[in-house]
Structure formats: structure tokens, C-alpha cells
Amino acid sequence: xxxxxxxxxxxxxxxxxxxxxxxxxxxxxxxxxxxxxxxxxxxxxxxxxxxxxxxxxxxxxxxxxxxxxxxxxxxxxxxxxxxxxxxxxxxxxxxxxxxxxxxxxxxxxxxxxxxxxxxxxxxxxxxxxxxxxxxxxxxxxxxxxxxxxxxxxxxxxxxxxxxxxxxxxxxxxxxxxxxxxxxxxxxxxxxxxxxxxxxxxxxxxxxxxxxxxxxxxxxxxxxxxxx
DNA sequence: GTCCAGGGCCTAC
DNA sequence: GTAGGCCATGGA
Numbered sequence: 001x002x003x004x005x006x007x008x009x010x011x012x013x014x015x016x017x018x019x020x021x022x023x024x025x026x027x028x029x030x031x032x033x034x035x036x037x038x039x040x041x042x043x044x045x046x047x048x049x050x051x052x053x054x055x056x057x058x059x060x061x062x063x064x065x066x067x068x069x070x071x072x073x074x075x076x077x078x079x080x081x082x083x084x085x086x087x088x089x090x091x092x093x094x095x096x097x098x099x100x101x102x103x104x105x106x107x108x109x110x111x112x113x114x115x116x117x118x119x120x121x122x123x124x125x126x127x128x129x130x131x132x133x134x135x136x137x138x139x140x141x142x143x144x145x146x147x148x149x150x151x152x153x154x155x156x157x158x159x160x161x162x163x164x165x166x167x168x169x170x171x172x173x174x175x176x177x178x179x180x181x182x183x184x185x186x187x188x189x190x191x192x193x194x195x196x197x198x199x200x201x202x203x204x205x206x207x208x209x210x211x212x213x214x215x216x217x218x219x220x221x222x223x224x225x226x227x
Numbered sequence: 228g229t230c231c232a233g234g235g236c237c238t239a240c
Numbered sequence: 241g242t243a244g245g246c247c248a249t250g251g252a
Contacts, residue, residue, distance in 0.1 A: 038234040044249060045233085080247045083235085125235045145233055163241085190233055 002174045004157065009181065012188035019187035022135035024049075027103050028060060030136035034128045035087050036078040048075035048084075060101050064092040087123025094121050107137040115141060126164045134186070140179050142171040143186040147193040 023042075024030045029049065037045035051074045052058045057066060071085035078084055092101075094117070099105040106114065111133060118129040126144075133141035144167040152158045152167065161167060175181060 034233090037232090039232070039247090040234090040249070041232040041251075043232090043251075047250090077249060079232090079249045080234090081249085083247060087235090123235070127234065131233085143233085147233065186233090194233075 005171065005174050009175065009185050012192055013184060016188055016191055019184060019191055021183060021187040027136040029058060031091065031132050032058060032088060034131040035123065036075060036084055038128065040079040044077045044079060048078035051075065060092050060095055063088050064096055090121050090123050111139045111141055134179065134182055138179050140177045140182055142168050142182045144168045147190050151189050151193060
């Protein structure tokens with residue numbers, strides 16, 4: 001499994017190159033983006049992020065001071081905007097209550113401890129917490145998601161594993177604890193699944209096959225299973 | 228018009 | 241612990 005996962009990583013990296021995620025200027029922008037992109041396309045989330053920026057609200061104190069009523073219309077494009085406005089405020093409440101509003105202080109906390117804290121915030125689930133840890137905090141916490149699960153299924157690597165934590169552990173137990181690799185690996189899987197396999201009649205990594213209503217790559221033959 | 232995107236919470240069983 | 245409903249935009 002170690003060799004397989006590393007082999008897939010190298011194939012993806014060779015095919016697509018570094019993805020250089022997350023597309024954001026600073027850590028808080030990553031965090032806001034991670035919440036706003038929940039179950040919506042990045043383009044929709046990006047519009048909402050830019051709107052907050054436009055009104056100088058893309059910083060912890062401004063979100064903290066703003067009401068849900070003020071924030072919600074600005075992030076309308078990100079879908080579920082009332083809930084997401086609440087979520088952004090839940091995060092800044094946590095940040096000010098525990099770290100005096102300082103992301104620097106927050107990110108000095110041990111990775112697993114901080115992960116638990118983030119998961120206690122209403123609106124921050126596993127994928128969002130791991131995205132914050134990895135892409136904002138540069139901490140080695142692998143991000144799994146729907147693409148990752150689909151990807152592993154497609155290549156027959158899931159072997160009955162299904163939960164988020166199981167999939168996350170599959171990567172963390174089998175590839176080096178390397179923030180750069182965690183960062184690129186997740187970004188490459190998303191890029192492969194979304195930008196390439198979905199948009200092109202054939203992709204460089206594997207042939208495309210239509211299953212049910214979605215388009216999936218389905219041939220594992222490009223990756224040798226060494227174990 | 229239909230489909231679906233880089234989820235998470237709540238409730239019921 | 242998990243299946244299903246809910247939230248409720250915009251581009252293809």
C-alpha cells in the first residue's frame with residue numbers, strides 16, 4: 001500500500017505538476033474559503049470571499065464584530081449563506097475567546113489537539129478542520145473528501161474502508177508525514193477528479209468511463225499494485 | 228428545464 | 241454509526 005500510494009502520487013504530480021494550493025493570500029482567507037466552499041463549487045465560494053474582501057471584512061476582528069444579518073447577503077453566492085455566516089462567526093468567536101483573535105497563537109497548538117478544538121466548533125467538520133490545519137496552518141493533517149473516496153474506490157484501494165477517519169488514516173499511515181506532500185496530494189486528487197477527468201473525454205492518468213450519472217475514471221492499470 | 232459542486236448538522240433508528 | 245432531510249446559488 002505504501003508503494004501504491006506513493007506511486008499514484010508521483011503519477012499525478014508528473015502529469016499535472018504542483019498545484020500550489022490553497023488559492024488564497026493569507027491564512028484567514030484560507031479558513032474563510034474552507035468554510036464557504038462546503039458543498040459548493042470553488043467559483044461560487046470565491047465570489048463570496050472576494051465580496052468580503054471588497055467590504056474589508058476578510059479579517060478576524062471584522063467578522064467577529066459583524067452580524068450574521070450583515071454577512072449573509074455578502075456571501076450569498078456560496079449557497080447555504082445563513083448557515084455559513086453563522087459558521088464564520090462561530091470560528092472567530094472561538095479565535096477571540098481562546099487566542100485573543102490571534103491565528104499565530106492558535107497555530108502554535110499541537111496538531112491533534114487543535115484538530116479536536118476545531119471539530120468542536122459548530123460548522124467545522126472533518127474536511128474543513130483538516131483543510132484549515134494543512135492549508136492555513138501548514139500542519140501535517142491529511143485532507144480527505146468525496147473526490148478522495150471516489151478516487152480510492154476507482155483504483156480498488158478502499159478494501160471496505162469508508163469513513164472519513166479511515167481514509168485519512170490510510171494516507172497518514174502509508175505516506176511520509178510531509179506537509180508538502182499532504183498539500184499536493186489532496187490538491188492533485190481534486191484536480192484530477194474535477195478539472196481533468198470530468199472535463200476531458202480522456203485523461204492522462206486513466207481512461208474515462210461513465211458510471212451511473214457521473215463520469216469516473218475506472219481503470220487502475222496505470223498504477224501497479226505492489227502489495 | 229436538470230444536474231451538481233473541494234460539507235456539516237440534526238434527527239431517527 | 242449511519243441514512244436521510246435540510247440548507248438553498250450559479251454555471252454547465
